[in-house]
Amino acid sequence: MMHDLIRRTLRGLGEHPYVSVVSTAVITTSLMLVGAWALVTLQIEVILGAWQQDAHVSLWLKQDSTPEARAALVDRVKARPEVTEVTYVTEVEASTWLRAHMPELGPALDDLGETALPASVEVVLGADYATTETASSFAAELQADPSVTSVDHAADWVARAQAFLGLFRTIGIVFGVVVAAAALFLVANTVHLGVYARRDEVEIMRLVGATDSYIIAPFAAEGALQGAAGSVTAMLLLGGISHLLTRQAGEVFAAVMGQAELPFLPGVWLAGLTLLGISVGAVAHAISVYRFLGRVP
Amino acid sequence: MMHDLIRRTLRGLGEHPYVSVVSTAVITTSLMLVGAWALVTLQIEVILGAWQQDAHVSLWLKQDSTPEARAALVDRVKARPEVTEVTYVTEVEASTWLRAHMPELGPALDDLGETALPASVEVVLGADYATTETASSFAAELQADPSVTSVDHAADWVARAQAFLGLFRTIGIVFGVVVAAAALFLVANTVHLGVYARRDEVEIMRLVGATDSYIIAPFAAEGALQGAAGSVTAMLLLGGISHLLTRQAGEVFAAVMGQAELPFLPGVWLAGLTLLGISVGAVAHAISVYRFLGRVP
Amino acid sequence: MIKLYHVGKTYGERDALRDVNVHVERGEFVYITGASGAGKSTFLRMLYGAEAPSTGKLLISGQNVTRLARDRMPFLRRNVGVIHQDFKLLLDRRVGDNVALTLEVIGAPRDQIRRRVPAVLNLVGLKGREDARVAELSGGEQQRVAIARAIVNDPAVLLADEPTGNLDGAMAVEVMEILHAINLRGTTVLVATHDVGLMERFPKRRLRLEGGRVLEARPRTPGPGRFEAGNSA
Amino acid sequence: MIKLYHVGKTYGERDALRDVNVHVERGEFVYITGASGAGKSTFLRMLYGAEAPSTGKLLISGQNVTRLARDRMPFLRRNVGVIHQDFKLLLDRRVGDNVALTLEVIGAPRDQIRRRVPAVLNLVGLKGREDARVAELSGGEQQRVAIARAIVNDPAVLLADEPTGNLDGAMAVEVMEILHAINLRGTTVLVATHDVGLMERFPKRRLRLEGGRVLEARPRTPGPGRFEAGNSA
Numbered sequence A, B: 001m002m003h004d005l006i007r008r009t010l011r012g013l014g015e016h017p018y019v020s021v022v023s024t025a026v027i028t029t030s031l032m033l034v035g036a037w038a039l040v041t042l043q044i045e046v047i048l049g050a051w052q053q054d055a056h057v058s059l060w061l062k063q064d065s066t067p068e069a070r071a072a073l074v075d076r077v078k079a080r081p082e083v084t085e086v087t088y089v090t091e092v093e094a095s096t097w098l099r100a101h102m103p104e105l106g107p108a109l110d111d112l113g114e115t116a117l118p119a120s121v122e123v124v125l126g127a128d129y130a131t132t133e134t135a136s137s138f139a140a141e142l143q144a145d146p147s148v149t150s151v152d153h154a155a156d157w158v159a160r161a162q163a164f165l166g167l168f169r170t171i172g173i174v175f176g177v178v179v180a181a182a183a184l185f186l187v188a189n190t191v192h193l194g195v196y197a198r199r200d201e202v203e204i205m206r207l208v209g210a211t212d213s214y215i216i217a218p219f220a221a222e223g224a225l226q227g228a229a230g231s232v233t234a235m236l237l238l239g240g241i242s243h244l245l246t247r248q249a250g251e252v253f254a255a256v257m258g259q260a261e262l263p264f265l266p267g268v269w270l271a272g273l274t275l276l277g278i279s280v281g282a283v284a285h286a287i288s289v290y291r292f293l294g295r296v297p
Numbered sequence C, D: 001m002i003k004l005y006h007v008g009k010t011y012g013e014r015d016a017l018r019d020v021n022v023h024v025e026r027g028e029f030v031y032i033t034g035a036s037g038a039g040k041s042t043f044l045r046m047l048y049g050a051e052a053p054s055t056g057k058l059l060i061s062g063q064n065v066t067r068l069a070r071d072r073m074p075f076l077r078r079n080v081g082v083i084h085q086d087f088k089l090l091l092d093r094r095v096g097d098n099v100a101l102t103l104e105v106i107g108a109p110r111d112q113i114r115r116r117v118p119a120v121l122n123l124v125g126l127k128g129r130e131d132a133r134v135a136e137l138s139g140g141e142q143q144r145v146a147i148a149r150a151i152v153n154d155p156a157v158l159l160a161d162e163p164t165g166n167l168d169g170a171m172a173v174e175v176m177e178i179l180h181a182i183n184l185r186g187t188t189v190l191v192a193t194h195d196v197g198l199m200e201r202f203p204k205r206r207l208r209l210e211g212g213r214v215l216e217a218r219p220r221t222p223g224p225g226r227f228e229a230g231n232s233a
């Protein structure tokens, strides 16, 4: 039974090499589109993650607050679940930092002495909490502390960056849905045209007394093979392109993402794409043949 | 002759509605992929443009430089071709600005008086010159001016932003090439499968004494019609998606790009895509039929 | 074996068959004759379920073909060998594969297929052509492949639609002898044909279709049958 | 009109035709006979350029068909009407469209097509079937559509491959009478057939193919022709 199915499947592939090659190539192309989308999305998510981790809050301290009050504040901040990192910056450290980063202010700062800037507590929020809302409510709460003059959480920048990234995500999702729908549509139709070209086979099989499942089985198996071949080819091609891109644009990635290696799709995704290719190939063939069978008495 | 061709073309479309619909749909899908890519690229270019125009250079002035020397510097800077905008900011204006933007520095600045910050000349470089290199050499040159303490041109930020945008452009181009190649490939193969399903027609026409061009003409015309229908549908769908996206995410666009309307593809591009659809449809059909004719004696 | 009660078949406005009442016994050999377009193929197509009658009832081995569930149809067809007027061969496949199809479909063991296929091809005069592609065969050779495919699994009923239309006289006689031999082994055989010469050479019961109705002729004496209008028993 | 010099045709190992030397004069009526697989269709296919001879030379109206440039082939075929053994009809199109094809291809004016097509369909007994899809026709009806398509533009040469294989006796005689009438108007007609009865009824020159060679019989006296081995003049 199994042996017979394998033989019939291979015969089908061999007899219509052109149709098989086109179907496989269309599956490859479609999966490449989906895979390329996944890859780009993944890169953007990595960049997003890097940016989000940057979100931090500065608590500027009153010049007359006591060291005890400051220490208590630092402890209280440390205890909060949102917080991953807390640094206490003294007045002296702040001035030194400002002097180093804005040398053009040098002459002006010289006149102020060592304590030109107020001391601050620099807080980094965990990526999970780095939204505008969390940062704002966190800031509002600590604003109430008696040692704090003002809280600076770069709300504007966070909002802007997140809006921007949100836009990219939205475009990405819309594009992904379009690509996925297009891919499915293309595969379904190519397969259907291929089966259409072989419709006499379906009709004749039924005339000599083959059951529907007997007729469908080798087509579905053929589709599964095409899907497997298509997804493996797609991933090899994607891997190749990704590798070339990394080689050509390594420094750019390094500058943007702090790493020269463009991460490739993780194993689970690769397995998922292969499975997708196989099932789409098999199901599309089965449905197409089934539809032709509906027209044959 | 023309009338005959139109009749034969319409008959071909009517007789194989399934094949025609699939070919048209594949052309639609392919052009949508290309169009969506063009649209995303266009948006990114708009954002790029906005960011690039932001590139500017600050010339910090010595506290002891004379008003004449400062005026001369402003004139000299204004005369440079790279420069689109020059603003002279006095010590007082600078302090006011700093006070307004960093209120937490308030107490510290109070001690400094009105002239806490040095005066500066703020220069905006034209978009064409807003590269890191131009900005750097411009800065280096003006650094030499006797009235200037230091020059700040945000080289890091510009480099980072440009690297990031360059990355997006590279990914965009690679993605575009993949999408375009995939689209062409898909259309060619779908059309070929469609013609394959009608190969007896080609054979029989030739047997009754039709010339190759007589056989090819209605197929090519059919392809052109499918291409026209496909490109118009693609652009309507793209326009629809784009419109929906704008409605759903208007504020986001407003935040990121300073305008709520997502600009659609310009007329030239739309005309180009239509022309592309028509010619790909016609040429793909002509080539496919020509290939089948090669096998018919 | 085969029973038609008041069977009619209409295509749009055209009546292909009208109130046909025919009984064919197990093991009978029946000719279906009539002019081109008389409804011979339509008659046979209804018997293997390729066409449903517009009116009336149709039984084969007691099964109502009209009411047969779609997934039971294959099992009917495995017992009914059909030689189609237009052959219905897979032109891209080899001769052997086409003939083997009937056996593969019923799950016959490989070695039985390897034994039966060359034997039956030999019978129809296509010895050694097993590996030729059907598209490369002459018209008469294709017709013989169609015959081989229909008889290879010893069906209970054999429906032959113009089985000798593309064959020369000697070959036609050979084929008729094969059909005759199959009939002698117990298979019910229905042959649609125009060939008066052959019907005279192998005199059998004849059903003549005319104006959508059946005229019956029984060869009680050898020689050309006599046609009577009306129903058969 | 038609001249074959030492023409041979080999398919792989098989010799379909061997050293065939045949001359057919303008206006002649010739039967091609021979057993199934003898090479009748191959012979005709070479005449309309669907198959190239493996050896030898083939002239039609002085044109060397073997050497004909690909883009001249259509113009040869417009003068050669062919009734193919497997009909080669566009099954999805209407009967009228199939017949009109021959006229459309030569750019005949629309009103001429509208006049000729029904007339020729009437001639082959398909009056009023112009709008039926070919797939819906019976075997014999399809064959007659093929005949109509081949004769609709009054070709100089008519090649008919088993034109009566699917027709009943009366209809076959009618078709032969049509071919005969066309021949009387000056068309050179070659008919491949098995039907001995028809050849006896319309006695004409016969070319009998056997073992790839041509045996010639000229009906000098009415009645069955006598075959002689060897070349014809």
Ligand SMILES: Nc1ncnc2c1ncn2[C@@H]1O[C@H](COP(=O)(O)OP(=O)(O)OP(=O)(O)O)[C@@H](O)[C@H]1O
Residues within 6 Å of the ligand: C011, C012, C014, C016, C034, C035, C036, C037, C038, C039, C040, C041, C042, C043, C085, D135, D136, D137, D138, D139, D140, D141, D166
């Ligand atoms: N699917 C169909 N749609 C419409 N008409 C049909 C269809 N099938 C057959 N017919 C018509 O029914 C009539 C009987 O057709 P059928 O094929 O049974 O004839 P037949 O006796 O086999 O003729 P032949 O000897 O030419 O094969 C014909 O006139 C044919 O045109």
Ligand SMILES: Nc1ncnc2c1ncn2[C@@H]1O[C@H](COP(=O)(O)OP(=O)(O)OP(=O)(O)O)[C@@H](O)[C@H]1O
Residues within 6 Å of the ligand: C135, C136, C137, C138, C139, C140, C141, C166, D011, D012, D014, D016, D034, D035, D036, D037, D038, D039, D040, D041, D042, D043, D085
């Ligand atoms: N394309 C081909 N490839 C291989 N063999 C072929 C091809 N075409 C024909 N033949 C073989 O050549 C021989 C002659 O074929 P042809 O069709 O000319 O026979 P025919 O005289 O027309 O027979 P019939 O009366 O059965 O139609 C046959 O044995 C056939 O199998």
Ligand SMILES: [Mg+2]
Residues within 6 Å of the ligand: C040, C041, C042, C085, C161, D138, D139, D140
């Ligand atoms: Mg019939």
Ligand SMILES: [Mg+2]
Residues within 6 Å of the ligand: C138, C139, C140, D040, D041, D042, D085, D161
């Ligand atoms: Mg032949």
